[in-house]
Amino acid sequence: MYLQKIKPFLTLGIFYLIVSFLLRLVFVFHPITTDHFSIGDILKVASIGLVNDIFVFTLASSFLAIYFLFLSNGKYENPFGKIILGLFVLAFLYVWLTPNNIFKQYGGSVIEIVLIFLGLKTILFALMLFSPKNRLKIRNSLYFITLFIYVLLIIFNAVSEYFFYNEFGVRYNFIAVDYLIYTNEVIGNIMESYPIVPLFSTIFIITALATWFIYKKTKDTLIDLPNFKQKIVLLFIFIILATISTFVIPKISYEKGNTFEKEIAANGMVKFYEAFTNNTLDFFKFYPTIDESLAEKNVLSALGINSLNRKVTSDIQPEVHKNVVLISIESLSADFLKLYGNKDGITPFLDSLSQQSLVFTNLYATGNRTVRGLEALTLCIPPTAGESIIKRENENKNKFTTGSVFKSKGYTTKFLYGGYSYFDNMKDFFGGNGYQIVDRDNFKPEEITFANVWGVCDEDMAKKAISEMNKDAKTGKPFFHHWMTVSNHRPYTYPDGKIDISPTSKSRNGGVKYTDYALKKFFEMAAKQDWYKNTVFVIVADHCASSAGKTELPMDKYRIPGMIFAPDFIKPEKFRTVVSQIDLMPTLFGLLHFNYDSKFLGQDVFSKNYVPRAYIATYQDLGFVKDNYLTVISPTKKIKQYQLFQKENKDQIQEYNIYYTENLVSDIARKDLEEQTISSFQATSYWLKEKKLNK
Known part of the structure; x- marks a missing residue:
């Protein structure tokens, strides 16, 4: 009985899992993925990705759960139907006519969006209240639109992730957050870079076909809606699953894999959320640290100076x-x-x-x-x-x-x-x-x-x-x-x-x-x-x-x-x-x-x-290059060290050969470089925080 009631969730969820699996396969065989994947690697990545996707979809289906929660025939019976309709009308008039209501205070297009939403809800509720014979048709239409939006978001996200991976070789990160902020440049870039009309036409055609298939398979659910007791049971189960998902998602990772394996096993929406909520990272909270005075001393000593604020003098004069x-x-x-x-x-x-x-x-x-x-x-x-x-x-x-x-x-x-x-x-x-x-x-x-x-x-x-x-x-x-x-x-x-x-x-x-x-x-x-x-x-x-x-x-x-x-x-x-x-x-x-x-x-x-050395970094991995070693520190106080070997290239002079094999050292081989790495980034973060890098 309950299985029939959750048929829309199961069908839509399976569709999401199929799309996510196919996207991972595309990433595995994409030219930018320079690592070789064995069948075993693919199965591992797919398995971790599947677990990731199940929990993510559970949370993402919250809106669908709310939608089904409020589906009811009882609310149209007297006197509830007219009372609810009256409340919708009053809410619409309040937002429209009250000079300084909460929505107008937000400015922008918020007030227009709220008015459109309330206006449509009022009109549709009135139609379903006063035309009972058309109620199921209207409900089916709204259900189709709801499914269409979900399916569109799933497909559109998959396409977006593909193009992002095609550009950067990773799932969503800080750059995706920036792109969300700078919509004018990004939308313009997309419009000029890709065949938009064929691309969007294909997306909408696939979305329409997939939505129609899911709709035909699940529309019977709307004929026999759950009663109040069944809704409480289903809601309770959903809350438990959503709570579990919230706690489990941050703990799912592919720790032993290389960067490509980790990225492909991950879920793009989780990566986006992480980037959105962690656009600034407290070095002293997330990274390995040493005594601050020692860190500063190490950096200044490496530069051959005694103080951050110093006088640089040239042996040759005059100035040019x-x-x-x-x-x-x-x-x-x-x-x-x-x-x-x-x-x-x-x-x-x-x-x-x-x-x-x-x-x-x-x-x-x-x-x-x-x-x-x-x-x-x-x-x-x-x-x-x-x-x-x-x-x-x-x-x-x-x-x-x-x-x-x-x-x-x-x-x-x-x-x-x-x-x-x-x-x-x-x-x-x-x-x-x-x-x-x-x-x-x-x-x-x-x-x-x-x-x-x-x-x-x-x-x-x-x-x-x-x-x-x-x-x-x-x-x-x-x-x-x-x-x-x-x-x-x-x-x-x-x-x-x-x-x-x-x-x-x-x-x-x-x-x-x-x-x-x-x-x-x-x-x-x-x-x-x-x-x-x-x-x-x-x-x-x-x-x-x-x-x-x-x-x-x-x-x-x-x-x-x-x-x-x-x-x-x-x-x-x-x-x-x-x-x-x-x-x-x-x-x-x-x-x-x-x-x-x-x-x-x-x-x-x-x-x-x-002293020859270089600093290379992403927004969270901070690397220090010296003496043919690359030492990397990352959030949650992780430290890795790679020994660098130039790849053989008979056609290129050694000094211009830019390609290296980076061999992970199982135990930190150069402890002095580990301390230098931490010192460099820690001291810089401290001086920045204390405004010592100001004029």
Whole structure:
């Protein structure tokens, strides 16, 4: 008897489990999944995933349970039906006519949504009350719509997860939360990247067919509704199951698997919830720690200094106040360049420029997002747990930055961005740290020849940058301009006829090659300006194009190109030692012979105290690279250490071979590196918390 009553839950649940299983299979065989799965691995992942999905669906079916709880014929009998209808009418009038009701106080579209909901409920209840013979038809229609919404969400989530995995090689994480916040850019990106009409048409057709099948199998449930006693029993059972699910879901994991196994076994909605509720992580609560004074002492000793706030002095004088243009390039992995073995010829200009520049051949990005790259280049500190400092509105202002060093020397400082800088909180961060901001809002219509959702094309931004640099050069003051490119980003659209890869292909190679083309045009225009010979150009990626790999922090997904170009000033050479992204600007200050007060944790790589190491991180895994070891600390106080071995590549010179085998060390082999890792991230987190990294 009870089995018949829960038939909709069982049928819909089985559909959800089938979709989730098929999605996991797609992930297993997806090209981005570089690990090999045996039949046994697939069965393990599928089994853990099945348990995950059952408990998640139990919680997700809460709305369906509430819907069935209020299905009743008795409520339409006299006098209950007219009383309930009267209450609906009064509620509608209250929301509509009361000047300062609770819903109007929320502002936005809340009031309209509530009015539509109450209006529909009132009309439908009235129809079912006064037209008993049509009651079942109306109820069936509403039931079909309810099922349709559930099925649509299941399919739409599966499609969304596929595209997210296709881009990042993981389930939902912080980036998905950001995408939910920045809906304009994200929806625009989707519209421009994918064939939306065929895609959504297919989704709706599959949804309609699946809904009709489930509806036909379960609609008889609405003829003989549960009585009051049966509802109480079913509700009690559901509450118990939902409570169990709430406690069990956080404990389900695949601890022994590699990153791909863990991600594929996980449930996307759980991952999204975890990211949404943990966008900031308290280092001292979730990570391994040591005595704070020892952590600080270790970090300062490694830098060869006695105090965080110290005076940096150059052995060579006088200072050189050349203009500085820092170009951080969107998603430019090292393996896009010919230097690192790329044979597609997609960076011809950067390849040629590298022959005339100081090139850091062993440079590592701190993270896998633009805000991490901007943080490293601006604050010159290791990454911290949780979201980038740039996005922490209560912590991101009045910081000691590269811009503040330049301003102390009389420079004009600007941040140039072809998109709207409110995205990723860049406007708040750079504006709150004394930078002038030039973004899409500053473009006149005639200055834009091509744009997509991320901003004007890099060529248009290059022209705007030249205009801004000419303007600042006329003041007689040196200038520091930080330009962040945008074109090498999905949907990889750009003006037609510029390169030999059609923009209709919407390919990563096309995006890379167009940005390279735009940079070439920028330097051609710059070379014609009076200020050109008195300018130092720093070109570096913000992060790599992808972060997916077998381990938490795959080394090849953090290797980026970086170079400093200044004819007749910076000698072309290859700096082959390990360098962190946070070292780039302190190194530049050393080349300019600057004397300045510093709070940077990045180092001048040419100083006598330089110790090669790098920091690489996600929003929760924090890695320290030194002496061919990668030590990783993670939430719940986990510590892992990997020994790094370069993979054999006969076609590539060893120093440009970016691929490593990361062998997990069963017992921490280098305890000194474990302590250095904890010290670096702990001290940085402490100094940030205590505002010691402020100006």
